[in-house]
Structures are given as C-alpha cells and as structure tokens.
Amino acid sequence: MTFTQSLTARLSWRMLLTAVCCAMGMAGARASALPDVTPIAVAPQVYYVQGMAALGNSENQNFISNAGFVIAPEGVIVIDALGSPAVAQRLVAEIAKLTPLPITHVILTHYHADHIYGLQVFKDLGAEVIAHESGKLYLQSQDAQTRLQASRVDMAPWVDEKTRLVAADRWVQTPQRLQLAGLDVHIDPVGPAHTPDDLSIWFPQQKVLFSGDLIFSGRLPFVGKANSSHWITSLDLLLKYDAAAVVPGHGRWSANPQKDIRMVRDYLVYLRQEMGQAVQDLVPFDEAYEQTDWEAWRGVPMFKFANRMNAYNTYLLKEQEALGAQ
Numbered sequence: 574m575t576f577t578q579s580l581t582a583r584l585s586w587r588m589l590l591t592a593v594c595c596a597m598g599m600a601g602a603r604a605s606a607l608p609d610v611t612p613i614a615v616a617p618q619v620y621y622v623q624g625m626a627a628l629g630n631s632e633n634q635n636f637i638s639n640a641g642f643v644i645a646p647e648g649v650i651v652i653d654a655l656g657s658p659a660v661a662q663r664l665v666a667e668i669a670k671l672t673p674l675p676i677t678h679v680i681l682t683h684y685h686a687d688h689i690y691g692l693q694v695f696k697d698l699g700a701e702v703i704a705h706e707s708g709k710l711y712l713q714s715q716d717a718q719t720r721l722q723a724s725r726v727d728m729a730p731w732v733d734e735k736t737r738l739v740a741a742d743r744w745v746q747t748p749q750r751l752q753l754a755g756l757d758v759h760i761d762p763v764g765p766a767h768t769p770d771d772l773s774i775w776f777p778q779q780k781v782l783f784s785g786d787l788i789f790s791g792r793l794p795f796v797g798k799a800n801s802s803h804w805i806t807s808l809d810l811l812l813k814y815d816a817a818a819v820v821p822g823h824g825r826w827s828a829n830p831q832k833d834i835r836m837v838r839d840y841l842v843y844l845r846q847e848m849g850q851a852v853q854d855l856v857p858f859d860e861a862y863e864q865t866d867w868e869a870w871r872g873v874p875m876f877k878f879a880n881r882m883n884a885y886n887t888y889l890l891k892e893q894e895a896l897g898a899q
Contacts, residue, residue, distance in 0.1 A: 661691025682785025790824030
C-alpha cells in the first residue's frame with residue numbers, strides 16, 4: 574500500500590468514525606428530548622397524559638393531544654390513542670407500571686389524526702375499539718390518506734409506512750350506557766361540533782368527563798371546518814354534567830370544568846359574532862381580521878398558529894349561513 578493509499582484509508586476510517594459518532598450523538602439527543610408521557614392522576618384510578626401545545630413534528634413524536642385511561646376491575650379502558658405508534662407504545666409501558674391488567678377497550682372521542690395514529694398498538698394488544706359511526710367518513714376519505722402520506726414524511730420515523738388507519742370494532746350512533754371491564758361508562762354523541770363524530774365519555778362513579786376536542790384547556794381550540802354553532806350547543810350539554818374533573822383533548826385537565834368549558838364557548842361565540850358582523854357588512858376577511866380586537870385571546874397559547882385560521886373558517890361558515898338564510 575502506498576503512502577497516499579494509506580493516508581486515504583486512514584482518512585476514510587476517521588470520517589466513518591466521525592459519522593457514526595455524530596449519528597449516535599443525534600440519536601441520543603433525540604431520545605433525551607422525547608416529550609414526557611408520565612400519567613397524571615385526576616381521580617382514583619383515572620389518569621391522562623398531556624400532549625404538547627405545539628404542531629406535530631418528528632421531534633415531539635406527534636404527541637400533541639391527550640389520552641386518558643381508567644383502571645377498571647377487569648381491565649384498562651383507554652380514551653384516545655395518541656398521534657403515533659411510538660408514543661402509544663410509551664403509554665402502554667406507563668400503564669403497565671400501574672397495573673398488570675390488560676387494556677381491554679379504547680374509546681375514541683373522534684377520528685382526527687393526532688388522536689388515532691397510535692390506535693394500531695392497542696388493536697394489536699387485543700383491545701376493542703369503540704367510536705362514532707360518522708368516523709367511517711374520515712377513514713374512507715381521500716383527506717385521511719393524503720394526511721397519512723404527508724405525516725409519514727413530516728413525522729418520520731415515528732409515523733412511517735407501517736402506520737395504518739384502524740377502524741372501530743363497535744360503531745355507535747346513539748347514547749350508550751355500558752359496562753366495560755366491570756365499570757359503568759356513558760358514551761354520548763355530542764356532534765357534529767369539532768367533528769361529525771364527536772363523543773363525550775363520562776365515568777359516573779369517578780365523576781370524570783373526557784370531552785375530546787370540544788375543550789382545549791389552556792390554549793386556543795383548532796376550529797377547522799367545524800360547525801361552531803353546533804359546537805356551542807354541545808358545550809352547553811357538557812356544562813350539565815356534574816363533573817369533578819374534565820380531561821380535554823388538548824391541554825391540562827380541569828378541576829373547574831365550568832370555567833374552562835365557558836372559555837372555549839366564549840371564544841367561539843366571539844368568533845361568530847365578529848366574523849358574522851363582517852359578513853353582514855360585506856367587509857373582506859383580511860380587513861375584518863385586522864379590525865377585530867383580539868386582545869382577550871392574544872396571550873393564549875396557540876393564538877399565533879390557530880386564531881387567524883379559526884377566524885377565516887368562521888367567516889366562511891357565516892357566509893354559508895347567510896346564503897342559506899336567503
């Protein structure tokens with residue numbers, strides 16, 4: 574071997590070692606930066622994990638929504654399945670630290686990606702999945718497939734080609750009074766509101782309500798193309814529960830449900846009031862948005878990301894309502 578060949582070989586080996594060390598360092602940094610999924614107790618045998626107030630990405634494993642679980646006499650009932658198989662597996666590991674009982678049921682508050690991409694983990698464990706009948710519309714839509722393909726890129730490696738959409742085993746359309754794993758559970762359709770397939774899950778013995786994305790605690794809701802008028806009506810229904818605790822789809826659990834439910838309700842009412850007036854006065858959206866006083870909401874987390882889109886979608890909805898009234 575010539576000196577030049579030897580030098581080239583040594584340099585190549587050093588480059589390889591450097592690349593390996595960098596890769597290991599990046600992997601270690603990624604592992605250490607994973608969001609915390611430690612369960613938080615809200616009542617005896619009732620827990621939830623709190624997703625981050627952020628957009629889903631490869632750094633946070635798409636852990637941007639909440640999931641809950643109740644340890645019942647005969648098994649564990651999980652509410653929502655989180656935003657990736659990886660974070661769902663971490664939740665399963667946390668549940669196993671608290672009980673040896675199997676996960677018997679998963680109840681979905683709605684079929685949005687950040688609540689269902691972890692569903693296959695629970696299905697593979699043998700859990701029965703319960704959801705609203707209208708969730709089939711999402712599963713069969715092109716939007717669901719397009720969203721999944723995009724997520725496989727944006728949230729890699731946590732959402733990948735092995736991540737699949739999972740249908741419910743039991744579809745419901747009407748209020749259900751069930752006994753699951755030896756525990757009373759009330760499942761009530763409360764949509765169309767945030768989605769066509771919204772469900773609330775009420776545990777009467779524990780007085781804990783899982784509200785899904787009807788409530789975004791401590792942050793602005795994502796309104797999307799929701800029917801905000803029906804959403805307000807649904808929130809009025811939630812106010813009737815004698816709940817000691819409410820676990821929302823996003824944000825911290827509430828020991829003061831009346832206050833937090835009213836916060837979301839007031840925001841939606843304000844959106845409809847301001848954007849409705851703009852439509853009535855034929856004010857273009859951009860001008861209407863700039864003229865609206867947002868100070869009451871500007872300091873709420875996710876304002877920067879959600880408020881303008883919420884206002885725009887509400888503006889379009891009020892246009893549709895105005896046309897329908899003619």
